[in-house]
Amino acid sequence: MSLPRIAIDAMGGDEGVRVMVEGAALARRRHDQFQFLLVGDETQIKSALESHPNMRGASEILHCEDVVGGDEQPSKALRRAKTTSMGLAVNAVKQGKAGAAVSAGNTGALMAMSKIALRTMPGIDRPALAAVMPTLEDEDVIMLDLGANTEADARNLVQFAIMGAAYSRILLGRKPRVRLLNIGTEENKGFDRLRDAAADLQAAKGLDMQFDGYVESDKINRGEVDVVVTDGFSGNIALKAIEGTARFVTDLLRSAFTSSLRSKIGFLVSRPATELLKHHLDPNNHNGAVFLGLNGVVVKSHGSANAAGVANAVEVAARLLEDDITNRIAKDLAELGEARLRETNGGAASEGTGK
Template sequence: MPQKVRIALDAMGGDAGASVVIPGAAISLSRHPESEFLLFGDRARIEPELAKHSELKAVSKVVHTDVAVSMDDKPSQALRRGRKTSSMWLAIDAVKKGEADVAVSAGNTGALMAMARFNLRTLPGIDRPAIAAVWPTLRGDSVVLDLGATIGGDAHHLVALAVMGSAMASVLFNLERPTVGLLNIGVEEIKGHEEIREAAEILRAMNSPQFNYIGFVEGDGIGKGLADVIVSEGFSGNIALKAAEGTARQMFGFLRDAMTSSVWARIGYLFARGAFGKLRDKLDPNKSNGGVLLGLKGVVVKSHGGTSAEGFAYAVDWGYEMARYDLLTKINQMLNRDGSALVQAQTAPEDVS
């Protein structure tokens, strides 16, 4: 019988709180019946939603707190006001105490990163955590990181991202030796900032048995699926993510306008709507929702704050997969094997102040 996976949920996080978190958890439970849930938040808001989902209620425990981190709180404010009492902190703390295998929140990203780092601490050899997510491509899915956890980073930080991203890809995609590329403005070795070129030299010299470094990848190479793992520092990674999301919305807008521009276009749409349905399904942002905070001594997943219940369910699914297949052990193993090439990164300013 499969081992239970215990999932701690910040039931007050995100734009809609429990009204999205609870039904989202119920959807995920239907896909992963081995799940159990700890729900942190206002009992008066959680229990009416929970009453609508009897199967979820049977495997859930509600822990009451009426303190919630606001979406516009600065991380430093969230730490002062919500430390040890907020639904976000308590969900993370459950992972630290061993009461849960993973925490999932749709709350304030900066606050979540600050609280998770403060409470769980980083793994040996990792100076700063990263947000990693699954990116749909023409060749399947890729892991892309960092998507905005921290700004900037030296060569050793980028190498650490490569190691952690490879561990995630091997867990998610069942790959023995994932391919890794560094996001850059060109594929030539002379291009890019000094930190990126230095990271490339280190990765080539490592010749890691755990992943295959293939070189630089330009922005359009992400969507082409040129590598299983794409590594970038947080500033560039977040811009790439937002640009891709905006382009997808723009493309659907163009298609909608084109398909309704004339009677013949509408007739053509009737014949092609099956294909358009498949395209919409492939690019559905809900199915890519959920970023894993890598580099911590615990598994934490960040859901988009404005997602739907279906989208939140996918974030919970990612958390389930990361815990079920023991992502932390995989990362530690890879860090230990490749540790001789990892030099502790110097402390640098973060974007969570």
């Protein structure tokens, strides 16, 4: 399989060049067809590459010393898009020098730069940030929006559902179950925009998804839904609550297992189960949030991700390139338009016959 190369913002993230290059190298050991454009300080990148001979023939370096700060305002970072490693990585996608960009830097700045450089797809009003989270079942759940848009109307939510379903089909290989996040599952619950979006999704019969109404936040990780759709404000709160709960459970177990000699013995007996739990809850194993709805692939790696987490983010970018996520979304948007046209014409025909 031949894929366009992936631009890596080597300066982003808490650990910077070392972890970003190590993560890319790990991904290439798993997939030897991967090629990279490493954007950042050339001296640091070359030093990091010395430990990864498998990367030398697969990487080109684009020198850049300017870095977007982790707490820098997106508006300020945007003015430096042409001089920062993040901006140049995204611009490489715009110019066709890379098929996708991966950064562990400032999320707001990455979103702003991506929107300006790549623009939104025709038929999409706003891009959304989507991430994969673990469930009790074998398959993960996709949730969007997770912070790109603090507010979303019914039209936005329908578009988010279409984008999330297209992403889910790539991961699952089947028609996904889609639900809107709400405070209850009853049809009369929630804001008008939620009820309007639900009505639109219910009426669009031709879409390659199974719309199942609403889901409450305590059911997100139960394995009963494949795509959870919401606005960025609610989504970000739900995501952080889930992550916080996972850390709480992990810390609570650690404290319980070290509280006495008996509990330490109990830990040794139950260690295989606790290691499985730790692996399941480790955010590095689900790293790589995606900005859906852009004319190009941009993946956000968590700032604190380790090499394994960065490798997962790189693999997410490659998977979306391989399965042409942009074209999948475009086809579903076209189907939505046709479904609405059929509904309009059907209604007009009924009125004409007096039915």
